[in-house]
Amino acid sequence: MPDLYFGATDEATDAERAAVAEAIAGFGPVVVRESERLVHAGRARTVERRQLLLPALHALQRASGWISPGGLDHVCSELEVPPAEAYGVATFYHLFTHEPPRADDTLHVCDDVACRLFGAVDLIDDLRAEGHYVKASPCLGQCERGPAVMVQRTGRDDLTVTAVDGGRVTTAEVAVAIDTATSTPSVTLPQAGSGDLRLLARVGVVDPSSLDDYRAHGGYRALEAALAMGGDRVIAEVTASGLSGRGGAAFPTGVKWRGVADQEGRPRHLVCNADESEPGTFKDRVVMEGDPFSLVEAMTVAGTAIGAEQGWLYIRGEYPVATARLRHAIDEAYAAGLLGGDVAESGIRFDLTLRSGAGAYICGEETALFNSLEGKRGEPRNKPPFPTTHGLFGEPTAINNVETLVNVLPIVQMGGEAYAAEGTERSPGTKLFCLSGRVNRPGTYEVEFGATLRDLMDLAGGLVDGSELRAVMLGGAAGSFVGPEALDMPLTLEDTRVAGASLGSGVVMVFDQHDDLVDTVRRIAEFFRDESCGQCVPCRVGTVRQEEVLVRLGRGSHIDDERDLLDDLATVMRDASICGLGQTASGAIRSAIELGLLDGIAATGGTEGEGSR
Amino acid sequence: MNETAVSVSTMVEISLDGESVRVPEGSTILDACRREGINTPTLCWAENLTPVNVCRVCVVEVEGSRVLVPSCSRKVEEGMVVATDTERVRTSRRMVYELLASSVEMDRAAPEVQAWIDHYGARPERMGDPAEIATQAQPVKVQDDLYVRDYERCILCYKCVEACGDDAQHTYAIATAGRGFGAHISTEHDVSLPDSACVYCGNCIGVCPTGALAFKTEHDMREAGTWDESRQSVATTVCSFCGVGCNLELHVQDERIVKVTSPADHSVTYGHLCIKGRFGWQHAHA
């Protein structure tokens, strides 16, 4: 490592120093015994310390409301990171700011696809008129009760503020929430009380802060069973269950776990992907807020099964309530001997570290997530090599979505074959769906695979009065639009694939005849433009050009004049981008064109007008 | 960085544009293309830097792969079937040039860049009126007498960052900051180069493919319209400042040294120098 050069003229404040010390003290150096970067002889210590960069930046931002030059220099000298690189990392994330704060509280107000149907753009204007410092935000994962607000605070815990029961949150309610420092309580589950729930069975029933209550509701029996079975059996059951990933790519979980377990002799990692930032997605939040111990238990089952001694829970930075509950659950599990050097007296070590993201959809992409955890910019890596052999710190890593992991609890308890008997042959088990938009009871629903789109919408109380179904956004912004003709399509992996759609992260967002879909589609294009990491040309420039076309369309330019360009942009992004973001950034837009949703657009007036940028 | 000698005896057989060819294990598809004389455009790749595979202009079709793959970083595998000149490949390469040229100034890029733009028939103007679409237009950064940074020419190939960091200089004065279309090369908090860790080795200039980083001499001459490579000669010498033995290439126009480079394949420098070799000649003119 060269001698680092520190140029800032300002010194870190005492508050900043204290905050950074606290953020990096609790963590013993993670033992990185093998890493690609270790070839730089003597840099091992740097590699170990650098993974503390993200928590240290969070500490700075919270302490003084921005990443001050003096504070950044201090972090860099503590962690031995070159200041230019740390600045590059800090400026990657939307929740870090680089100018002195304008207010103690920053209100991140969602103006994304679902919330803008319900007055988000007006809410932003109203809050600004009342003197709040507001930033428009991509989806905050609260779409069932939007518009949503995330209050980022200096020196205090962040808050989530939404309407409590239907309707739109008022500026007065936002002000009260800030004054009393209270987040809006977690949602009540529309299916609460139904005996059919499996993944959601404890949500709203169990006390999310109590390990005892969790045990009283069947908690930690799966871990007991898993430890008795041994790792290979657990993996065999998961394979037999046919469980596939719920984070979007639907990769068979058992195969992934076997791949990592087979890397015997190398240090291995388990990572839970709780970055949940796909517009329209909020299912993982519901599980984490309502039943946080289940995720801790599931990670312990997974980690001990694949021989990973270190687990990482990477949760998006905009989930303050879920984060607090998970932190508490992890502490309780450590105190009860269910995590650490001797998990439940099995002699097996499994440590669990929670890390918060800082406002970057791309960090949900698995290799970007690894880079983010390592204290680098959240830029995806080229694959191959794949995470099972070269993941976090270049070491074998199993990374799974929250919903994927909690499925493992019933699988271990009932056996893989019994699990596979439910759902359909190719899509066994149950699935969480996130319903939002023009349905009577938006929310997270759990159904056995095989239910049709119509079944789901009926479950959600059907369309609101006066609504006619125009289109459904299926699978998120990275998914596609389907029209009324798809109502009887079973929402399985195989049926959606045949239809050229995908379940993605389980988004079912319903639009009616009054909704301005040109505006919706333009907002999707804006989302990808804003969230591109900027690494590769097709996506960095392509998403910009794509959004420009949609803005032109909104202003009356004709689709036929833009089609060639849109097609070429779609082709290069899909074919030549590094990661899934660029590869899917044109999918929803193309499907909207194919369904004719953008036809005759010059005539349609927006219900909301253009979102603020 | 540089392929350590792979046992020469292990060869891999692949199909390249319909021909069956044998290449050493560990080669990239690009290596194979070069061996076979298949001309392939590159922008972010350089023989003396670790591949970052971000520009995507070198993509090829590989059977079994859903998307195109970057030939500069993908290693050959036994039985791989590669096509380098299909409709899909041509479309993506053309689009990469159209996207880049619609957002950054490419007129000082190496001549082969313009040749490839012509070859693929790229028409950046169809992206829209330059006054209405987003571009990287911005003022040039002139902060000292040695070199300028003209980031409206930057294609974000990461080469300068690599040259300043792990691949050569280990100074880490510059890095990529921001994200998306706002991503850019920066010092910490965008401080000027003299206030940064920069030691003026000029290695970043040496690798920049678009003229975004340039010797002040070259920049000034270009602005004045006096830069003329056809009137330049290159003299090779060994740097006399210390005993390391770096090869220097002195570019001379009108009997004045106008810039100094080092050959990328030189076993001592791999193209990289220090401030003395790179800029010490300025004293010769003082």
Ligand SMILES: Cc1cc2nc3c(=O)[nH]c(=O)nc-3n(C[C@H](O)[C@H](O)[C@H](O)COP(=O)(O)O)c2cc1C
């Ligand atoms: C741009 C992008 C964003 C993603 N975001 C998430 C996310 O927030 N949560 C998630 O679980 N997977 C996300 N994924 C998918 C992950 O890369 C990965 O496939 C997944 O975490 C694997 O877990 P699974 O097999 O359990 O689904 C994203 C992928 C891409 C390309």
Ligand code: SF4
């Ligand atoms: S596709 Fe987009 S998000 Fe993915 S690596 Fe390329 S620029 Fe980054």
Ligand code: SF4
């Ligand atoms: S001149 Fe040398 S030290 Fe300065 S930025 Fe360029 S590579 Fe880095």
Ligand code: SF4
């Ligand atoms: S300044 Fe030059 S070398 Fe650096 S990223 Fe831009 S184009 Fe590449």
Ligand code: FES
């Ligand atoms: S929270 Fe606003 S769209 Fe999801």
Ligand code: FES
């Ligand atoms: S040269 Fe291969 S991606 Fe840039």
